[in-house]
Amino acid sequence: MTQADLKAANRRLLKRLGFVIVGMFGFVYALVPLYNVFCDITGLNGKTSNEAARVANVQPDLSRTVVVEFIASVNESMPWEFRPKVSRIEVHPGKTYRVNFYARNLTDRAMVGQAIPSVTPGQAAAYFKKTECFCFTEQRFEGGEGRDMPLVFMVDPALPEDVHELALSYTFFDKQKLTRLNR
């Protein structure tokens, strides 16, 4: 191989390796939508739907009892009080229940909050149907205002047999600090 040949061969290989590097950098960003799609299908990350579910004509399964626990927390930059009125109820799949969460703005200025839900175990998320939820919209609280917020839900009777307990967790975030919502 002459010097010129070697230079050309080096340049060719360099270009190919460059493509790999750029490709892998792009791959990381491609992973983000891929991960979301994958989680939507598998329910891996416990995200529940952000739209009201329609649950007409579901036969309640009174022979089965599932424990639902509620957890409420606020993001560290959120000076609110936030808690469920009941922390734990036993439900029959297919039956609709209504529970309340209480939140109070501890500051003296108006604030807008957004609650983000998450269900554990993750694979149960797809079977947790909410027909009405304060998490569907942003919540505006005047300074010092406190009120109850409703959640109406049903556990789908198709919930896998080995799930006996599930936990629904809400975290309240300060809406002003969120300029962008992915969906």
Place this chain on the structure above:
Amino acid sequence: MNTATTHDAHHEEHQGGLLRWVFTTNHKDIGTLYLLFALLMFIVGGAMAMIIRAELFQPGLQFVDPQFFNSMTTMHALVMIFGAVMPAFVGLANWLIPMMIGAPDMALPRMNNWSFWILPFAFTMLLSTLFMEGGGPAGGWTLYPPLVLQTGNAFPFVIFSIHLMGISSIMGAINVIVTIVNMRAPGMTLMKMPLFVWTWLITAYLLIAVMPVLAGAVTMLLTDRFFDTSFFNAAGGGDPVMFQHIFWFFGHPEVYILILPAFGIVSQIIPTFARKPLFGYSSMVYATASIAFLSFIVWAHHMFTVGMPLAGELFFMYATMLIAVPTGVKVFNWVSTMWKGAMTFETPMLFAVGFVVMFTIGGFSGLMLAIAPVDFQYHDTYFVVAHFHYVLVTGAVFAIMGATYYWLPKWTGHMYDERLGKLHFWLSAIFVNILFFPQHFLGLAGMPRRIPDYSIQFTEFNQISSIGGFAFGLTQLLFVYIVIKTIRGGARATDRVWEGAHGLEWTLPSPPPYHSFQTAPEIK
């Protein structure tokens, strides 16, 4: 850079003075720079470890505040991984790969200069964060959000220094690949290459595949913090767990980047002192390639506890255990190479045999951690700390030290002090076990990592571990002394240096001329 000068200097010996080191494009000079830089960072990272062990000598808070303690564990990891072990391997690659494959230099010498000289800037920036408002990064080297996003002013500097380290090692990896693929001497077929060259070729491919992934992940952290993106912010529709997936997709290949070249080094040293060719050369090559491939599909074993479906836990558990097969092939090949060999135990061989024994201990604790149901107990405890220090200190670092003793006579033309070398090995081997072995027990008993305080029942084992740590740290000053002494003088080394040494680098004089293999040797 001054291209005219470097081109002219190509035909002379070299420029004098300090600027020689700044402008150099010579693979031997750059190899030396990398190795000295790695040694310096090894001392810096080691000093941080001493602070950690001093604080953990007793329960309660003694010397440092918890925030600083956590920034010590974080910085110790970043400095040792990206500043000591990786540059040391790149330095060895620079020195040895051209000489081993009969090439005159690395394929892209100017890029080689650049990839080294980025590093001092990267680490100056990283270490300077310790003096910034809010302190250095303290969320662990894994940089998990949302915790890492609470880092103070240091945050963007940490991210940019990681970008620089990534660019540096990508350029180093490109250079290794192009050199090995295009610059082998006639007759040096792929399956005739020394194993150090093979393992580095595979390592280089791992590097270009995963360093961009790390760069992407930390860039997302940066934009989440400063530009209101929500990659890892649950409030904006993101998911912090996704960071862990992306990070470990980089992180697991990364741990093989830190060990594969060590496999190569040990595969060079053991045949020399067993005076037998390496047992199962081609199986070694295939085993290395299999380990590299498997490293891409096991990442979630670092995050068994995030709440994965059972199928995921099982897949990552079995895939992880599968890695024990090619690794076992390697260990048995090294043992078979020694079997009925005419062995002598000079310092490099002591380090190589120490590597085989203690790396295997680390491998076995890795297998224990791979078992998903029990990992829930071991997760984030000192058991994990003990595991990865066995594979990284008695694995990677011991291999680098063995390599230093093995090739230092070739590089400098002087023999090192064998008596001191053996002393260094035995002190290191004893104290490293006093340092890390008790941490297995601490972890099994439930002591969590990255916490400056602990409950009093852990005191004895922590004190034993700290004493081992201080002694191991002091012992490494002996290593620095031996290396400096050998560079400055010593008995003349022969060209072959070791009776059983084979390979092109041993056909050159000791020290090799500034430009070697200007005309390619013929390999039969």
